[in-house]
Amino acid sequence: MSNAESGPRPVVRGGRRGVPGQPVHELLSPREASLGGSTVVRRFLPNLGRRMVGAWCFVDHYGPDDIADEPGMWVPPHPHTNLQTVSWLHEGEVLHRDSLGSEQTVRSRELGLMTAGHGISHAEQSPRSHARLLHGAQLWVALPERHRETAAAFEHHARLPELRSGGGLKAMVILGELDGAASPGTTYSPLVGVDIALTEGADARLPLEPDFEYAVLTMSGTTRVDGAPLPPGSMLYLGCGRKELRLEADSDGGLLLLGGEPFDEEIVMWWNFIGRSQQDIERARREWMAGDARFGSIVGFDGAPLPAPELPPTPLKARGRVR
Template sequence: MSDLDTHPTVRECGGRDDVSAAPVRELIPGREAHIGGSSAVRRVLPTLGRRMVGPWCFLDHYGPDDISARDGMQVAPHPHIGLQTVSWLREGEILHRDSVGSLATVLPGSLGLMTSGRGIAHSEESPVPHPAMLHGVQLWVALPDADRDTDPCFDLHTELPTFEARGLRGTVIMGEVDGSASPGRAYSPIAGAELALDADADVRLPLERDFEYAVVATGPGAVVDDVPLPVGSLLYLGCGRDDLRVRTDSASDLILVGGEPFAEKIVMWWNFVGRSHDEIVRARAQWQAEERFGEVHGYHAPRLAAPEMPATPLKPRGRAR
């Protein structure tokens, strides 16, 4: 998925200076943004209050939307560097195409994992025909410096491990949660899971004490660490937790993200994660010149043009404002 903002904000992220070593309860509402096809999304990372959680640097929650009379998601070819995209659906279908020749349909419960490495282009669309409803999340993971120039690739994992507690069924999307590990390749210590909760559930989820965590409400009714979560909000939890209490009044769903605090400082602009202003400028110029990123075949519309660079230089800074 692309950041389709025509005047994207410079986001300077990373570093450990602002990571809470103790548990916190920082509730951050999502802000409305738009993706291709005019579908509204709730953007919870990065936001004014929080830029990263572990290596996670971007998270959009979209839907549930009735797209039965619409085209649904339509995101034309666009580039990425320095990150992995994680596509996770609760309802609907997304057709993925990319410049290394991948053509795959992401379905609910399967992990679409694209590693951009030194550079890749891709498109995403609701296929024709498509299911009536569309609901999911799109996340980005910043690649550490040692792996930023890895070969680009796309992997579709259709069988993911699950874990259960009374009133809870979890699916591990990335990393390891409660002793179950995702097959998705990770380049940093990371955790990501979908938590499906029955009505009146009251459970404690084991966590890694050295990881920082957050949860995102993709459905109503969840109370996490005694904090009620509105749909589309993020609750930042900090580090230093051995477990996490989650309870519900009605059936609900959450996305858990976490990982070892990301020590490197990064610059994120448009669809690029880099380390310096010059690196971002160079990647933008190469995309505009149709260099470096290859070509996406089969999408029905022209590729996206890059926005203009901001007037001030991009500088890497900390992970929270």
């Protein structure tokens, strides 16, 4: 999915400064952004208060939207570098096309994982004949220095490992590993992403890695995370230092748990690119606009590629993980 802002501001993210070494509660306030078509997202990362959670550097939540009489999602071809995209749906389906020739419909609770590496372009849209509701999250993972120029790839995993525990909790491991269950999705740094379903009245505990930092996104229902009440469409940053997490639900609910070892590299993130310097971003933008082979082309999408916005006149400034 694209960052469709017309004037994105480049910032430097990453590094361990600002990562609390103990449990905290930080409620992150989203801002709305339009992706074209009828899709409006709530953007939780990057956030004015916190820019990364482990290697997770971008979190959009959208829906549930009634698109029965709407085109639904329609994101034209656009580029990415030095990151992975994770498409995760609770309802509906999204058709993914990319410059590797991949064409795959990703459905609810299926993993669509794209590794941009040195460079890739892709497009996403609701199929012509689509379900009434669209509800999901789009996530980006920053690639560490030693892997950021890796070859581009796309993975689709229709089956993912599940965990069930007493107390009304069911968990599906999207990326990484939890309590001995490991996702088949390729990762390049220590991280985890888990889809959690809670039944009404649930009171359960989930094992955590104390050295990881974590955040929880509420997809649906009214829940309590570590005792903090969370309405639907909210995200709570939890810091580090927990061995387990208590989860409670007053109604059936859905959560996404995102975590990872604090990302100790600083990255520059602008529009749909990640780099290590302003020169990296300038080069990627220039090559995208010139139609360079680095990003390839997409067959089958009825629409023109997204042009890159103009870079701001001011140079990049290091801002760290928090503002």
